[in-house]
Amino acid sequence: MKNTKYFIGLDVHKQKTSYCVRDRLGTILTESEVATRYPELESRLKPYLATSMIGLESCTSYYTLYQSFLRNGYHIKVANTIQLRQLITKNDKLDAQRLSEMLQLGTFPCSYIPEEKIQRLRSLLQVQTYPHGGKNTMQQPDTSIPGQKRHHHT
Template sequence: MEYFAGLDISMEETHVCVVDREGTVFHEGKTASMPEAIATLLAKAPACQRIVFETGRMAPMLYHGLTALGLPVVCIESRQAYQALKSLATHKTDRNDARGLAQLARTGFFKPVHVKSLPAHAIRALIIARKKLVGQRVMLENQIRGLAVVFGVRLPRALSAAFIDQALRASKGINGLSAAMEGLITARTAVLSAVAAIDADIKKMARVSGACRRLMTIPGVGQLTALAFTAAVDDPERFRRSRDIGAYLGLVPRRYQSGEVDYIGSISKCGDRRMRTLLYEAANVMLTRYKGPLKLKDWALALARRSTMRKARIALARRLAIIMHAMLRHGTEFKAA
């Protein structure tokens, strides 16, 4: 007899359900959301052919932990699971969700997703932290400008020493404003130090990575873009064709077809939003700042003359993603000709 299991995971507890080939519930329980605890609970039932759970914040840790313990775990797309679970039970409870996931594991009606390695998630965390800190820096600077302009002082847009000097002079001798300015400037200095520390780590990681050094031979691709792309792809072999990376990053047109209706819209914007932004910025740099001869740039400029510059940037970003994936997969460098 074959058995299948479904795991409904939360931060503290995981509900487990084991069913047989006929769909009859064989074993149920709940335990702590840790790989060892889940494995111990599953050991009380016969060995399962497939163990299914949804994507989420706990998915990477549990997937790699349970895989290391020798369990046949599969992580599935949460949006598909949500639609399926709505039709399997009237009431949404953790117990019913675990039962529904077990039924999906039994029938095979699911879409498995690739769970990135923990080092790739660590790089992604570093990039996200940098983005949040840069956003905080911009917010603090805008707040400083907003406070100063009330008193008729327009601070420079450039991030220079004059920015701080004028901000302090504007608030000097004004009770309340002086303390507010000093507090905001102190916070901005701390954020700038944190961003500089993260940039140093990114530079070090990109320098020791052969894959990142190869990607940085592409005009417009810097350390941050190269490192983010290697983390987003993780395993180049999981894409059968390099052009599939465009759909994975949401850089292909969205399409809706039903009967006589066949609508092609803007890009789907699914996948890693930050990676999509970095590729767009790299394409813009190649089009506006790179002065050397480059067939890829000429192709994009010709597209811009037929359509718009925005569409040319998107198309070039998609082409860059395809080229970068091929470089990672085959270990080659960029050829400008």
């Protein structure tokens, strides 16, 4: 985007999202965290959004935010997490800073984003597989060879 003035990094998690806003020179203008809900993020970032590039790390919670920013006409990218592993830490604030910095420097590793229909199906599958946000409790299929006894390790 030619007229980009601000670069916004979002480190998205299920409950909260850390954000960092930089200008063209790389100066951090604001950073904080907010609930992972589009209205809260839009409210906090409103002064910057019209002329910004937004980058977020792909995770299981990114889809709704991504689609909301896209539908409202904002420029947004999703980072390829495999390429980020060496660059991102386990500190949400620093991760948001690093994401905004990569956008500003033009080194943001973009991820493939499937069409909206596929994204909705993935979200539905996630809800059905993990209805309470926990681990998959489905039984593993029996892959033993017929006629052989299964050995259970205790």
